[in-house]
Amino acid sequence: xxxxxxRLFHAVVVVGASLGGCSHxxxxxxxxxxxxxxxxxxxxxxxxxEASEETADAGVDAGEAAEPxxxxxxxxxxxxxxxxxPCYWIL
Amino acid sequence: MSHPxxxxxxxxxxxxxxxxxxxxxxxxxxxxxxxxxxxxELQVSRAFAALVPxxxxxxxxxxxxxxxxxxxxEEIAHAELCLHLAEVYAGAPVTMPDVPFAMPHFGFDxxxxxxxxxxxxxxxxxxxxxxxxxxxxLSLARAPVAVAANRxxxxxxxxxxxxxxxxxxxxxxxxxxxxxxxxxxPRLLAANVPLWERExxxxxxxxxxxxxxxxHEDACRTARAATRDLVxxxxxxxxxxxxxxxxxx
Numbered sequence: 257x258x259x260x261x262x263r264l265f266h267a268v269v270v271v272g273a274s275l276g277g278c279s280h281x282x283x284x285x286x287x288x289x290x291x292x293x294x295x296x297x298x299x300x301x302x303x304x305x306e307a308s309e310e311t312a313d314a315g316v317d318a319g320e321a322a323e324p325x326x327x328x329x330x331x332x333x334x335x336x337x338x339x340x341x342p343c344y345w346i347l
Numbered sequence: 348m349s350h351p352x353x354x355x356x357x358x359x360x361x362x363x364x365x366x367x368x369x370x371x372x373x374x375x376x377x378x379x380x381x382x383x384x385x386x387x388e389l390q391v392s393r394a395f396a397a398l399v400p401x402x403x404x405x406x407x408x409x410x411x412x413x414x415x416x417x418x419x420x421e422e423i424a425h426a427e428l429c430l431h432l433a434e435v436y437a438g439a440p441v442t443m444p445d446v447p448f449a450m451p452h453f454g455f456d457x458x459x460x461x462x463x464x465x466x467x468x469x470x471x472x473x474x475x476x477x478x479x480x481x482x483x484x485l486s487l488a489r490a491p492v493a494v495a496a497n498r499x500x501x502x503x504x505x506x507x508x509x510x511x512x513x514x515x516x517x518x519x520x521x522x523x524x525x526x527x528x529x530x531x532x533p534r535l536l537a538a539n540v541p542l543w544e545r546e547x548x549x550x551x552x553x554x555x556x557x558x559x560x561x562x563h564e565d566a567c568r569t570a571r572a573a574t575r576d577l578v579x580x581x582x583x584x585x586x587x588x589x590x591x592x593x594x595x596x
Binding site: 260261262264265267268269270271272273274275276 | 414475478482508510511514515516517572573576581584585
């Protein structure tokens with residue numbers, strides 16, 4: 257899997273699945289690439305939406321800042337507003 | 348049928364020197380391309396809108412229902428965005444087309460499965476492929492109006508794809524439903540992926556990359572790669588077993 261597709265996988269599938277986990281239990285993760293950030297290594301930044309105006313890649317990185325929690329009932333990033341936490345904005 | 352306007356402000360440029368530099372015939376072709384996309388955006392909007400009460404009746408995850416409701420409105424805004432682009436490239440007003448629409452029926456008696464199939468086809472397959480396609484369009488685009496439009500479109504399309512994965516990962520989709528979906532997904536892929544591989548009826552096959560319109564070959568390659576590396580692994584990620592060669596074309 258190329259890096260852009262891997263990032264998109266994380267931004268779309270992993271983050272999407274974690275939204276279902278906001279209210280309920282998400283199934284166990286199978287992330288196909290290891291080059292996505294670990295949950296503990298990223299901090300959701302509302303300002304990511306502004307920073308993301310620069311490039312598409314930067315935008316997807318901003319999306320990755322969203323919590324990629326899998327299988328956890330507390331999947332939403334701390335302080336985020338459900339159901340559309342600002343940190344889920346991509347570009 | 349007429350369509351409600353969102354009154355959304357897209358803040359896109361009303362002109363573009365790179366557009367002005369194009370030959371008239373190519374401008375007309377791109378305008379037709381965007382007018383066609385108005386229709387597809389409105390069809391998706393109506394499908395999303397039709398699913399909202401059905402998801403609610405099934406007591407789907409509230410996050411999913413809210414996202415679906417919002418997506419229906421955003422797709423109308425996308426249609427307006429496409430109409431704006433059509434007008435920029437045409438250099439003249441373009442009429443919002445009428446849109447034929449009928450919600451398909453998969454033929455199952457189980458409403459949970461029917462709805463799950465719609466969400467899967469619309470969001471996990473179609474909108475997810477759209478994110479890869481739009482990301483490719485955005486990476487190619489140089490014309491400011493095309494850059495702005497693709498960026499805006501991609502941002503919201505990612506949420507529309509996510510809501511599908513959110514639904515499939517929620518408790519609304521039970522283990523028996525997951526099993527049924529795993530047998531249906533290859534058919535959904537067979538129905539949808541070839542649509543991404545059709546030649547555009549108006550654009551030259553080499554596309555217009557500076558205007559965010561990839562060549563036919565590039566678009567096919569993007570759709571195939573996204574099916575293989577994004578969509579099929581996505582199903583496995585949410586516990587729906589789909590073979591890697593589920594769509595061989």
